[in-house]
Amino acid sequence: MPNTGTVVSSVAHVAVLAYAVVGFSSAKPYEPTMESVAVEVLTPSEFDALTKGDRNSKKVADTPKVAAKKVEPVEAEPKPALPEKKENVEATQPPPEPKPPEPAPPEPKKAEAPPPPPEPKPEPKPEPPKQAEAPPPPEPKPAPKQAEAPKPPEKKPEPKKEDPIQKVLDRKPEPKKPERKPEKPQPKFDPTKIASLIDKRDPGRTPQAAAQASDVTTAGVSRGTASQLQLTRSSMLGNMIREQLYNCWNPPVGTEGMRDLMATIEFNLTQQGVLVGQPRLQSSSSNPAFQAFADSAMRAVHSCTQTSRPLRLPPEDYNLWQNVTLDFILPET
Amino acid sequence: MEAAAPVIDMSLWGLFMQAHFVVKFVMVGLILSSVWCWAIIIDKYMLYARTRRNMDRFEKVFWSGQSLEELYRNLAPRQTTSMPALFIAAMREWKRSFEGGSKAVASLQMRIEKVLDVTIQREIERLEGRLLVLATVGSAGPFIGLFGTVWGIMTSFQSIAASKNTSLAVVAPGIAEALFATAIGLFAAIPATIFYNKFSAEVAKQASRLEGFADEFSAILSRQIDERTG
Incomplete structure (x- = not known):
């Protein structure tokens, strides 16, 4: 008599497990929801020409204005x-x-x-x-x-x-x-x-000057027609190098927000964007986190200038980037 | 350091195979206890149905006016349970007391009641047997499952800490696998608890029915004794 129950129970469990193994063989993945992000593609010169707006200002003007008297x-x-x-x-x-x-x-x-x-x-x-x-x-x-x-x-x-x-x-x-x-x-x-x-302000004061007089600094521009700034070849190269190296850079945990840390690193590159010799640390600091910080920056330079992953820079300007001196500063979050 | 998460088998078998051996042990133990519980449930269900039918039929025959001697002669050779077992036990004691002209009737009433009590105890024991397993699985199953889950989550957090990667794709399989242990625990415990409650009520009902019959039958025998000796 106990056999009946045992047999029935075992058979039922095996059946349920078999069904579960087959039925739940693969979890149904969620539909990937793609979030659309508006992206504006800027050329390096456009990017460098961006004017800084006032974060607190609500006003968006057709032309950028800087508070100026x-x-x-x-x-x-x-x-x-x-x-x-x-x-x-x-x-x-x-x-x-x-x-x-x-x-x-x-x-x-x-x-x-x-x-x-x-x-x-x-x-x-x-x-x-x-x-x-x-x-x-x-x-x-x-x-x-x-x-x-x-x-x-x-x-x-x-x-x-x-x-x-x-x-x-x-x-x-x-x-x-x-x-x-x-x-x-x-x-x-x-x-x-x-x-x-009576206007008590110093008559000899030098009011902030700009191309156009305005009482407020605008938040930004509705149309991207910024006043053109002079973009030098070397500043553009500097931005390209910084962007590529910062992508390889893992600042050490615990240094978030320590914007006073700065590691100046000098290194030489071949025409292919590969490191020659050793990067040299040019700055020092009494901050106890500095050593770890500087090491992480050195690692970033090493890892981004390998033959498998060279720095991609315009070869025609090789004389400008043959020797690079770069300041590593934590980006503003 | 491979950044890409390994492809994870999310089938039940895959989850089971990835689990830590403690979690595996918990899962296997819970599945076996579930098998055992259901075996008991099926057995007990059949036993109680049989006992109820048996009692109904016996009561019908007993109150049909058939002579007790004849009924005893019919039932004695068979192996009996529940009410017929009570009847046989009492009748055997009665027969023995009057066998061979011996008149050991002075405390016959007491002896019959003792015999009935013992038989009732034996019957209830038979009905209640193994019900405690259900109670144990019902109350301990979730805890055992929870233990597997806690252990699994613990180990998966340890591996998260070791791999320094906290993306959900890395965390999720370990937690899913760990929760699987609780799922099995509940799977075993829920039916065990439900049927334990149902069966203990059934046992109480059948026991009171047996006691009722025992009282009535001992009253009948007591009257017979008084008539014969009087």
């Missing part, structure tokens, strides 16, 4: 746009004079609508800088304007108060309005604070 005189022609820059102290003298007539129209409006008050505000700003250099006449002008400006607002709240106080619950917003308006003009025509409005 001053136009580089060599390349750029004087542009009519420049005089509009208010920071340019010398150029802005004439424009403020025609402006004073403009504040006049707001006066009749004040009786009707509150918006005018903002208008006089921006105008006083350009004027104080003038005060430093320009004749005193402008000074009295802003004063009467501002004196007039606060008064009409005071009148307006009064008729309003009668209705809202009865209808609306909040008394607070209304008292504030008259307070605010007088406050704002005050700093402007307070003669003691005039000094604070």
Whole structure:
């Protein structure tokens, strides 16, 4: 009787195992999902011509801009746009004079609508800088304007108060309005604070120069039309050598982020890109990790300059890369 | 240092052959215990079905009004189990007490009850036999499988550390092979646990049925004794 169970059980297990071995003979591999990566192919000269953008900037412009207050005189022609820059102290003298007539129209409006008050505000700003250099006449002008400006607002709240106080619950917003308006003009025509409005920046300063004046540094360029930089043959060769050697380079574990480590290595190459003699370490450091770091760089030079894997460099420039001195620095991550 | 991962046989047989010998041992042990468990399950299932049918038929005959002497004469030569075994044991004791004119009836009632008790114990033992194997496999199987898995993962991590390559393609086969041990452990333990619970309930039911019959039969015999001696 126990035989029945044993036999049945054994047979069943053998059958299940046989099925499993056949059925699970090969694991079904996952469908390989290819992630598409946008790649832009750049020639070495294009790559070297890339301008550095500002990482924090959100703005992408058609042409790259670097924050600059001053136009580089060599390349750029004087542009009519420049005089509009208010920071340019010398150029802005004439424009403020025609402006004073403009504040006049707001006066009749004040009786009707509150918006005018903002208008006089921006105008006083350009004027104080003038005060430093320009004749005193402008000074009295802003004063009467501002004196007039606060008064009409005071009148307006009064008729309003009668209705809202009865209808609306909040008394607070209304008292504030008259307070605010007088406050704002005050700093402007307070003669003691005039000094604070003067451009205190060193007149002899050298503003950052660029081909084009711009307030911001752009994040990048929507079209790759960077201003062309001079690409020298040797800098291109340097990039080619660095790119190939860095691919063979395994920096030692633990040196990540130690960007102050630098191993300068000099070595000679044959015309085929094969190492001649021994690479020579030209730098030293007190950093305890330096030895391992330098050894890894030496290994990289060795492993990438073998006959089986030579450095691929343009043979016509052999005289430029016959003797190579390269600084190994951990790449920025 | 060959960077390329070797082609890995992912079939079950391949997984088994790649495993560490401890894991292999665990796997083989678990498969054998699974075979054993199922052998017991099949045997017990058949035994309980047979016992139930046997009891049903005997009760039908017993309560059909047939004389006990005649029933005893029918059943005595056969090898009996469960209820008929109880009946035979009690009847044999009864017969012996009245054989050859000897009137050893003073404590006959006590002797019959003792004989019934012993027979019930023997029957329950027969029903329960080897059920403990199921309980053991059911509770220890997953742990044994887990042990194989832990061992396998341990060795695969050691080889990862040795090869200094942590790509998933290198890590995965070792872990798959190790998890296979837990799979076999569960494969053996789950049916063992289920059938252990089912069978222990069945044994309790049949034991109470035997005890019920024993009580009734000893009551009948007790009345007979009193009638004969009285």
